[in-house]
Each structure stands twice: as C-alpha cells, then as structure tokens.
Amino acid sequence: QVQLIESGGGLVQTGASLRLSCEASGRSFSTYTMAWFRQAPGKEREFVGVIISSGISARYADSVKGRFTISRDNAKNTGYLQMDNLKPEDTAVYHCAAARGAYFSAAYSRDASYDYWGQGTQVTVSS
Secondary structure (H helix, E strand, C coil): CCCEEEECCEEEECCCCEEEEEEECCCCHHHEEEEEEEECCCCCCEEEEEECCCCCCEEECCCCCCCEEEEEEHHHCEEEEEECCCCHHHCEEEEEEEEECCCCCCCCCCHHHCCEECCCEEEEEEC
C-alpha cells in the first residue's frame, strides 16, 4: 500500500514558477513509476508527465513540454513537479499517482494505469 500526499500548490501570476511535491509512504516507493495528472473545473483529468522508478527518464504531455520537469528523490520517498513559465490554462488540481513497475507502461498517459493517487493540490495562475 502506498499513500501519496501532494503539497506546494498556490496562487501565482502568469510566468511564475511553482514546485509541487508528492510525498509517499511505504518502503517501496523506489520500485514505482510516478506520474502527475491535473484536472481543471469542468474538464477531464489530463496527463501531465511520468518518471520511471530510477528517475533517469521522464515523458511529458505536449502542453507542458519544455516548461515542466518531473524529478524524484527515492531516498526521501518524494517526487517533484517543477513548473516554470506558468500560464492561466495550467490552472487545475494537480494529482500525483504511482504505478507498480519500474518502467513506463504502454498506456502511461492513461489514469487507469496507476494504482495509487493523492488527493491533489490546487494551482491557480492569474493573468
């Protein structure tokens, strides 16, 4: 069992940066692939990015590529989402998720691929 707790959200202006954290319980965090999703009001949950268990490879949605960076510190059981050059369309509740397995699954951008989810943290970007 893995529990995930996100933090670091807030209200910022366009062009600002934020770093979200996802702290995981349990000793097996280093064996899980970790992803970030987001959900804006009235919209479906959207894939943001994913990082493999070792942290050496990540993949991103086109909408955030070049602006967002995922990383992880397995010694601290924590994953991160660094968000730069934020835009109003990035406003959403951001969730981290974890999947058993060291590598990307074939359906890594689908939320059904993940076994554990955090409650989310709100990010609001004002124009």
